[in-house]
Amino acid sequence: MIYVNYDENTREIKAYYDDEISDFIPEPNFTISEKEHSQALSINANYVTNELRLIYKERELSIDELKANKLAEIENAFKSVMTNLDKTPSEERLTFERQEREARAYQESKNELDAPFVKVLAEQRGVEFELLVSKIIEKADKYASISATFIGKRQRYEDLVALATTKEDLNSLHVEFSL
Numbered sequence: 001m002i003y004v005n006y007d008e009n010t011r012e013i014k015a016y017y018d019d020e021i022s023d024f025i026p027e028p029n030f031t032i033s034e035k036e037h038s039q040a041l042s043i044n045a046n047y048v049t050n051e052l053r054l055i056y057k058e059r060e061l062s063i064d065e066l067k068a069n070k071l072a073e074i075e076n077a078f079k080s081v082m083t084n085l086d087k088t089p090s091e092e093r094l095t096f097e098r099q100e101r102e103a104r105a106y107q108e109s110k111n112e113l114d115a116p117f118v119k120v121l122a123e124q125r126g127v128e129f130e131l132l133v134s135k136i137i138e139k140a141d142k143y144a145s146i147s148a149t150f151i152g153k154r155q156r157y158e159d160l161v162a163l164a165t166t167k168e169d170l171n172s173l174h175v176e177f178s179l
Helices: 034-042 063-085 096-109 116-125 129-163 167-171
Strands: 002-006 013-018 029-032
Touching: 002 034, 013 034, 029 034, 063 129, 063 167, 096 116, 096 129, 116 129, 129 167
Parallel strands: none
Antiparallel strands: 002 013, 002 029
16 A cells, blocks of 8 residues: 655655555555556655645745745856856966956066067067057956846845845846856
């Protein structure tokens, strides 16, 4: 005989028990046939009606689950826009901080020894050193401004999620990162 154990308050199915396998069957429970058990499994039954029928019912998410989903949406949108901001290969992107540091050091000192990496870049690209220094600084400033905008937006969205107390609060929060 198959038993269905369920939560009396929420009516959610907790587990199925076969009395040939289980010595202990928690309350509350009721019996179903093998055929009803197979049907329940095939529809992913998760709920017991007042008439003791097994059905699938879309579970309403808790506010904490909804918040976690919204935070994941924010993070995915943020990562997407930041990734698409610059299509430079990751190996080159790893040098950006060094390029900027050297370019700014050169800009202040006018001594090419303060920018050995940038000097090699300029030579290998066949561009004027001064021009490359100015381009590096220009791009770094532009990236800083744009990324600060997106980081600030992401943090604002996260703050709004933390303040949300209802499903409606979260549904009204439309996440958008665009240039």
